Amino acid sequence: MSSLYDGNLLLPIEHVFRDPVHDYIHIQHQIILDLINSSEFQRLRRIKQLGTSSLTFHGAEHTRFTHSLGVYEITRRICDTFERNYATQTPGDGGWDDNERLVALCAALLHDIGHGPYSHTFEHIFKTDHEEITVSIITSPETEVYQILSKVSEDFPEKVASIIQKTYPNPQVVQLISSQIDADRMDYLLRDAYHTGVNYGTFDLTRILRVIRPYKDGIYFQMSGMHAVEDYIVSRYQMYMQVYFHPVSRGMEVILDHLLKRAKKMYVDPAIQFKDQLNLLGPFFEKKFTLKDYLKLDDGVLATYFTLWKEEKDPILSDLATRFLDRHPFKSVKFSSKTDMDLIEDLKAIIREAGYDTDYYTAINNSYDLPYDFYRPNQNTNRTQIELVRQDGTLVELSKASEIVSSIAGKVRGDERFYVPKEFLKPDASNEITLFEHLYDEFNRYIKNGAIIDPNKLVEDSPK
Template identity: 65%
Template structure:
């Protein structure tokens, strides 16, 4: 039996709190899960510093990746059962595409690094590019497993990740406005954060999802399930992903890594404070092997050591991150933005280096993106299939989705040390400007 066709003697299952059972039937999937590159994902939190806000958010990229695989497997099963291709080019599901879809789903996040998004910002890495490198590099165990299918198979899987794979049904399973990736992380993040906003009817959505010649669409009688999914995603971004405390901890983490990068020459002393595994990134000369050695635990170990650093800023930022001492923040807008330089001046005079103890941060999300011929880039829109076989784009028929289409929702916040608000502190320089700022925002609840 060829490796491509090799099924496990008995399917393996992973018990999962969100999807109940995750079924593994192909030997190649089990072998990929057992690679060192995939096992590394156990050591990277899905939501990074958000666990400082939502204490249950300890789940990993590993669990999410298994979830995306399972939802993709269920999509393939539904397509094969209800919409199997009978004639080449009929726009229905060709099940020979199953294995590339399952592998791409499983591996779609394998390039995420330690505290991935913050790390990327500081060191200029790109997790999608690294995902493709892990898949296509002959040095990785992942590539060696995929190559057993065929010499060209790793590139096929990588092309799904970068959206160039010719079968758009496979691409849209993994990456679209209603895909296995988004559906799993919404349900999984809602479960682990305790936020019910992210719950939606996954069973119903999978039931009304179907293939067509342009990719994937949904039966029109399932419109309300898709609407619910869109609004659930909106709520999760507003209430969880954009939470001010989570963003504050990301700011501290970013400033901590930036300070360490600037002190790299001083840290390279071959003592316990030396971050040996980070040095290639400080020097901008790293390999894929260097990248794969990092995880959240490695960085946290360095941060714990840096608390004892002679550099007061590095020591203090490490302490604030490890021991959860978030910055405070306040919303600002066009009217109040002009106050920020003045506020930074007072903060500087109070003894805080503004480069490391203040930040402006904006977080916006586009709940739904309909096609606009005037835009260069747009996401794959959600198509609904009428009973007569014609298609209509979701926002053209759903008033609920239309109301949020093309609207960037979120806020802009100014972050500053909590000490500036302390009535017991010796710091009172900030109070006049703070009161002036309050006159503009007129809402103490905006301070987080």
């Protein structure tokens, strides 16, 4: 297959995107600009980066599009540093081969192109996998992305996809895009912190890009930059605990999950005339969607359906759609996995007494993350550990050199919460007798006796 243009063809004049995190994002290659202008990539403008988190942090309206550009830009800067200071001199010396630049930049730009609307909740309901769909978009001849990539060479789409799949033969390229300190994580921490208005995710990107080095087995960092890497690890930990695992965002995810689950159940019920309104979601409910079906979906499509569902006759679907669109999150109490699950069943019984279907009005939500891990020979899968290089050229794993990282390495952090409608955790503000008053008292008596949560912490989760 002959190339229609050289993949390394540079634009006559560099194209730039003004960015709130990186100042300018520099587009130098024609193929990168073409990929950005593709239909599949432009779709990312219509998918929020943080899903339901925008309902907790109102500034979090940024998209997968802006994040993907940011990952590209960080990768481009690293490639520049590697080529300028650590270019390979002889085969096998562990230096950077700048022939890898183009495939690295394309993989960085396209790494999230397979995300769907409210991606993680959507994946849970419809059993999709955004990484598999990313690979499909890159390698399917029916996409614009494939048509652009294949102009470089017939096997170029597969090369880009193999980086996403972590099978590309050059570990330097794979680790730039996917490791415990990669361009993806560095951008989303800085970008999410900026848009949520918190300081937890900020770290010294400039310093990290100064101390990153290529070597034969991947990338490592100078020992002098250890504190910048520590700061990055702690920032990531704080963002998960304070932003990504925020209980209100998770409460909205629970409603979204139950809303889609209810719609799915109604769709397959032959007694309900529901199918004509669901032509875009129908293939997913029927478990026979195509890539073309998937690419039609974005946050706006789902929001339109939710608006229509507010007027549906089914009271559960209508109520859940209203709760989601009008932001009435389920509230939660935190409990330990050691708690007798019989207690949870008792709480569900109270909710059923109030007339609620517990399949749609209760949920147990687990949110856990491993802030940093190291290599363990007995594990089936391992994260690429972060290596520091000493002055004598020997390598040391980060947690062996840093007491701060050692304190959180290999330790799963997060919590487990039981979600219920708000009225079960807070009495009516008017102090008038309500339908749920005796149920509220009984519910909270169970909570206190079961030691699920400190009663003093039964407060509003959400800032107003």
